[in-house]
Amino acid sequence: MSRTAVFPLRDYNLAATLNSGQAFRWREENGAWENIVAGRWVRLRVNDKTLHAQVAKPQKDWQWLTDYLQLEVNLKKILADFPEDDPHLAAAKKTCRGLRLLKQDPWETLAGFICSSNKQIVQIQQIIGELCDRYGEPAHAGWKTFPTAVRLAATTEADLRDCRMGYRAKYLHASASMIASNEVDLTAIATLDYLDAQTELKRLPGIGPKVADCILLFAYGFPEAFPIDTWVLKALRQLYFPRRRPTPRQLHTFIREHFAPYHGYAQQYLFHHVRTHDGLLSGNQKT
DNA sequence: CCCCAGGTCCCGC
DNA sequence: GCGGGACATGGG
Numbered sequence: 001m002s003r004t005a006v007f008p009l010r011d012y013n014l015a016a017t018l019n020s021g022q023a024f025r026w027r028e029e030n031g032a033w034e035n036i037v038a039g040r041w042v043r044l045r046v047n048d049k050t051l052h053a054q055v056a057k058p059q060k061d062w063q064w065l066t067d068y069l070q071l072e073v074n075l076k077k078i079l080a081d082f083p084e085d086d087p088h089l090a091a092a093k094k095t096c097r098g099l100r101l102l103k104q105d106p107w108e109t110l111a112g113f114i115c116s117s118n119k120q121i122v123q124i125q126q127i128i129g130e131l132c133d134r135y136g137e138p139a140h141a142g143w144k145t146f147p148t149a150v151r152l153a154a155t156t157e158a159d160l161r162d163c164r165m166g167y168r169a170k171y172l173h174a175s176a177s178m179i180a181s182n183e184v185d186l187t188a189i190a191t192l193d194y195l196d197a198q199t200e201l202k203r204l205p206g207i208g209p210k211v212a213d214c215i216l217l218f219a220y221g222f223p224e225a226f227p228i229d230t231w232v233l234k235a236l237r238q239l240y241f242p243r244r245r246p247t248p249r250q251l252h253t254f255i256r257e258h259f260a261p262y263h264g265y266a267q268q269y270l271f272h273h274v275r276t277h278d279g280l281l282s283g284n285q286k287t
Numbered sequence: 288c289c290c291c292a293g294g295t296c297c298c299g300c
Numbered sequence: 301g302c303g304g305g306a307c308a309t310g311g312g
Binding site for chain 1: 301302306307308309310311
Binding site for chain 2: 021022113116117118119120121122123124167168171205206207208209210211214227228229230231232271275
């Protein structure tokens with residue numbers, strides 16, 4: 001039983017991973033990263049290819065943390081399966097070294113990404129922070145847990161709107177209610193195949209194809225999920241279809257074939273690459 | 288006052 | 301199916 005633990009790290013860029021728009025609550029303090037994971041406050045620090053973890057209460061096992069961080073995943077193997085003849089992914093591999101996918105709590109991920117639509121990442125973090133401050137349970141040193149679906153279902157749409165989430169308040173409240181009442185079973189979704197799981201998630205208000213894919217990728221770990229947001233769409237069009245705009249059908253066929261078998265990792269590498277190297281893409285072609 | 292943000296929903300064709 | 305606009309709020 002210990003309040004600290006040490007893990008060897010290989011091919012793991014913690015800062016890039018925690019800051020890549022898949023999780024919204026990590027805060028950096030003096031080079032250490034703090035958050036609530038699996039209901040526990042945790043502080044992470046990297047020195048010399050070693051991860052040092054600290055928690056508030058002694059732990060007998062740390063599986064909750066190794067799962068969340070996906071420490072046992074062999075990144076090198078995944079990157080080796082990226083398509084050979086793709087100069088854009090090759091560039092992304094270089095600029096995103098050590099970038100990982102996390103395995104987060106489904107409900108927290110779902111709620112976070114409902115709030116993400118048409119918002120910038122900084123503002124999503126702000127909304128989620130407000131939500132936790134108001135409706136989470138005290139955890140440690142001022143930190144609150146992420147509020148449960150039952151708790152949010154017990155609020156009102158106006159309460160949620162006060163967290164500055166605008167029209168998303170209606171979606172979040174309705175989705176929380178459907179989950180709290182077991183009309184949608186988040187545990188069962190893990191047992192479905194990718195397309196059925198996506199269909200099930202899209203029954204919840206505020207969840208379309210993009211948000212569903214974020215949940216399927218960042219929480220459930222479906223490797224074939226490929227969230228298409230404004231950045232990725234722009235990147236796909238300019239890098240892979242420079243001549244003519246692909247129809248949605250063409251785009252999905254291309255994605256399914258070209259980025260197999262680790263569509264989601266490829267997506268995250270493209271996303272992080274273009275987002276941290278603005279200027280690679282030019283012009284806005286939203287419509 | 289303009290445009291845009293890790294989109295979704297709803298409408299008319 | 302697909303094209304367009306509305307939607308809250310904040311930042312540039």
